[in-house]
Amino acid sequence: MEVLWAPWRLDYILGPKPDSCPFCLPEHTDEDEQRKILFRGQHAFVIMNIYPYTNGHLMVTPYRHVMNLVDLRTEEHHEIMDLIHACTRILQTHFHPQGINIGVNIGEAAGAGIKEHLHFHLVPRWVGDSSFMAVMSEARIVPEHLEKTYAKLRPYFDELRRTKQSAKEDGK
Numbered sequence: 001m002e003v004l005w006a007p008w009r010l011d012y013i014l015g016p017k018p019d020s021c022p023f024c025l026p027e028h029t030d031e032d033e034q035r036k037i038l039f040r041g042q043h044a045f046v047i048m049n050i051y052p053y054t055n056g057h058l059m060v061t062p063y064r065h066v067m068n069l070v071d072l073r074t075e076e077h078h079e080i081m082d083l084i085h086a087c088t089r090i091l092q093t094h095f096h097p098q099g100i101n102i103g104v105n106i107g108e109a110a111g112a113g114i115k116e117h118l119h120f121h122l123v124p125r126w127v128g129d130s131s132f133m134a135v136m137s138e139a140r141i142v143p144e145h146l147e148k149t150y151a152k153l154r155p156y157f158d159e160l161r162r163t164k165q166s167a168k169e170d171g172k
Contacts, residue, residue, distance in 0.1 A: 023047075023061045023117040036150055039083070039157040041164075043076045046083055046157065048150055053123050055144045056095045056153070058087050061119035068106055069118060080120065087122050090156040097124035 025037070025045070032040070036048035038058070049057040060083045062076045072080070084102060091100055101123040105112035 021065060021117050022114065023119060024065050025063065033150065036146065038150070038153055039086075039160060041079050041083060043073075043079045044083055046087060048146060048153070049121070050146060052142055052146070054125065054129055055142055055149055056091050056097075056122075056124045058091070058122045059119045060084050060087060060122070061117060065116065066118050067116055069104065072118070084120060084122065086160055090153065090160075091122060091124050094153060094156065095124045098127050099125040101125055 025035070029035075036050055037045055038048060039046040043064070044060055044062045047059050047061065049059055060080055062072060062080060064073075064076065066072060069077075088100055088102070091097060102120065104118065104120045105115075106118070108115045
């Protein structure tokens with residue numbers, strides 16, 4: 001039998017589960033790196049999935065605590081789509097995946113792990129990335145530690161932040 005090492009999973013398995021929604025964030029905090037928040041927009045933010053399916057597994061979620069896509073306000077769903085677009089470009093630039101799964105699970109029956117707060121997944125994919133592991137062993141291989149992935153992706157989102165700020169100042 002082969003042993004797979006995924007030390008970050010133990011924190012989740014043994015650790016206390018939050019009483020509050022993990023996607024309901026304070027507006028201003030110095031914990032963004034610890035929480036793996038890559039970008040904060042006006043109505044939504046980008047966060048790394050700390051229990052990823054693959055390297056670079058990102059989520060885009062509104063600040064407002066809503067469960068259903070149809071409950072989003074116009075400005076929220078516009079910004080979410082803009083962030084999904086930006087995340088796709090960043091993932092393609094950095095990881096060069098052969099594909100990207102983008103999806104949202106609305107409700108427990110659809111597979112939502114946190115059904116109370118809408119969130120969109122972006123999962124970079126490569127041919128054979130799951131192979132037999134996901135099917136036979138119910139395991140996934142994530143070859144790079146979250147801290148390193150965060151550090152590598154952060155500059156792309158810093159540039160996105162500067163671009164959005166510059167456009168805002170120019171009145172665009």
